[in-house]
Amino acid sequence: MERENEILHINEEVSTEYEISALMKAFDGGPILYFHNVKGYENNVVGGVCGAKKRICRALKTNLEKIYEKISQACEHPKEPQITESGSVMEVLEKPNLNRIPVLTHYFGDGGPYITSAIVSALSPDGEFENVSIHRLQVLDEKHLAIRLVPRHLHKLWLMAKEKGRDLDIAISIGVHPAISIASTAPVPYGVNEYAVANRLMNGRLKLIECPNVNAHAPADAEIILEARISASKMVNEGPLVDITGTHDIIRKQPLIEVLNVMHRENYIYQALLPGGSEHKILMGLGREVMIWKIVSMVVPHVKAVNLTVGGCGWLHAVISIEKQTDGDAKNAILAAFAAHPSLKHVVVVDTDIDVYDPNEVEWAIATRFQGDEDLIVIRNVRGSTLDPSGDQKTGLTTKMGLDATKPLDKPTESFKKAEIPVNDKIKRLIDELKSIQQRT
Numbered sequence: 001m002e003r004e005n006e007i008l009h010i011n012e013e014v015s016t017e018y019e020i021s022a023l024m025k026a027f028d029g030g031p032i033l034y035f036h037n038v039k040g041y042e043n044n045v046v047g048g049v050c051g052a053k054k055r056i057c058r059a060l061k062t063n064l065e066k067i068y069e070k071i072s073q074a075c076e077h078p079k080e081p082q083i084t085e086s087g088s089v090m091e092v093l094e095k096p097n098l099n100r101i102p103v104l105t106h107y108f109g110d111g112g113p114y115i116t117s118a119i120v121s122a123l124s125p126d127g128e129f130e131n132v133s134i135h136r137l138q139v140l141d142e143k144h145l146a147i148r149l150v151p152r153h154l155h156k157l158w159l160m161a162k163e164k165g166r167d168l169d170i171a172i173s174i175g176v177h178p179a180i181s182i183a184s185t186a187p188v189p190y191g192v193n194e195y196a197v198a199n200r201l202m203n204g205r206l207k208l209i210e211c212p213n214v215n216a217h218a219p220a221d222a223e224i225i226l227e228a229r230i231s232a233s234k235m236v237n238e239g240p241l242v243d244i245t246g247t248h249d250i251i252r253k254q255p256l257i258e259v260l261n262v263m264h265r266e267n268y269i270y271q272a273l274l275p276g277g278s279e280h281k282i283l284m285g286l287g288r289e290v291m292i293w294k295i296v297s298m299v300v301p302h303v304k305a306v307n308l309t310v311g312g313c314g315w316l317h318a319v320i321s322i323e324k325q326t327d328g329d330a331k332n333a334i335l336a337a338f339a340a341h342p343s344l345k346h347v348v349v350v351d352t353d354i355d356v357y358d359p360n361e362v363e364w365a366i367a368t369r370f371q372g373d374e375d376l377i378v379i380r381n382v383r384g385s386t387l388d389p390s391g392d393q394k395t396g397l398t399t400k401m402g403l404d405a406t407k408p409l410d411k412p413t414e415s416f417k418k419a420e421i422p423v424n425d426k427i428k429r430l431i432d433e434l435k436s437i438q439q440r441t
C-alpha cells in the first residue's frame, strides 16, 4: 500500500479522544491513515485499511466485476485453515489492561472508547465449527467490555452456553488480514466456519493458533488478541454509539465480557475503524451485496451490478442494474432484494446502461424511466433495520419501498437512450490531456 501511495502518515501528536476519529472522518474513503504519535500511548494506530473497495479487491487479488463471484465461491467452498503452534501475535503475553491499548472515542455523545475493528470467534458447544463475526466492544475498565450481540450466530452460541450456565469462551482479534474481516461479515449460514471462508479467499494461506487460555482460535499473525469470556448472566448498559447510519444507536442491556489475557506483537499497531465511515459501510455491506447479487440472479436473467449506496448508509439503500426480459422482471428483482437483505429499506432497479455507483445517473433513470403510480412498490409493517431511527427501533418494523426505474418494454427504446456525441481519437486525446492539466492546477 505504501508503494501504491495509499498511506498517509501523521506524525503530529494526536489524541485517541475525538482527534484521530476527526482525521479519519476528514479523509473518509481516502487513503489509509497511519498515526505515529498517539498521545499517552506507545503504540501506533492505523485507520481506514478497508475503506476503499479497490484496496479490498487488491487484498483479495480480484477486481470490482469479479468480487461478488469470488466471495460467493468462498462462501460455498470454505477450506479449513491450518493450525500452528505459534505466531507473531504471541511475542508478548500479558495480564489484561485495556487502558494501555489506544482504543478510540469516536463521536461526541458516544458512551466511551469502543473497539470497532475486532473479529470475535467462538466454538460451537460440540466443537463442530467456529463462528467469526465483528461486534462493537465498549471498553468499561481495565478488563471488562460490553458486547453488542444482535440475534445472529454468536448470540445463538452465547444462548446455548447460557442454558448450561456457562460463560462463552471467545478470542477477540484486532489487526487482521482484510480477507478475515470480509469473511466474518459474509452471508454464510449458521454452522459455517468463517475462518474457512477467509482461508479460501486467501488461497489456503491463513494460519490460526489455538488460544492457550480459552477454547477458541485466532489468526497467528494478528496484531492483538484478547482471550476472553462472555458472561452467561451479567448484563450491562451498552451504548450509546454512532453506528452505520451516522446517528446514535440507543442504550441496551447487553452481555459483559471479562478479558483474561492479552497477546500481541512486540510493537503492535492498533487497527481503528470509524463507525459510520466508508470502511464500516464496505465491510458490512459487501457480504449483503453478494447476497443480493446471488438471490436476484435467481429471478432475473442477468444482474450486472449491486451497490449499497454511501448515502443509504451502505446498508439501507440498494441500486441494482439488471438486464430484463419482461416488464415484471424489475419488480421481481425488488422482492428478491428485500428477501436477500432484510435490513434493506429502499431499492432502485435500473437497466444495465446506468452506472449504479453514480447517484446522478440513478436519479436520471428515476426522472426519465419511472412512473409513481405504476412502478412503485410499498410494503408496510415488515422487518427492517433497528438502526434506522425513522423505523420502530424496538420492534424493527418499517416500511419498504422499491422503485422500478427500468425502461418499459412497450415503448420504443430510442426514446430512453442516453444521447451521444461521437468522439474521435483526436478529441479523446485532447480531453485526456486537458483533464490532466486541470487536475494539476
Ligand code: MN
Pocket (backbone or CB within 6 Å): 131, 132, 133, 153, 188, 189, 190, 191, 192, 194
Ligand atoms: Mn456465522
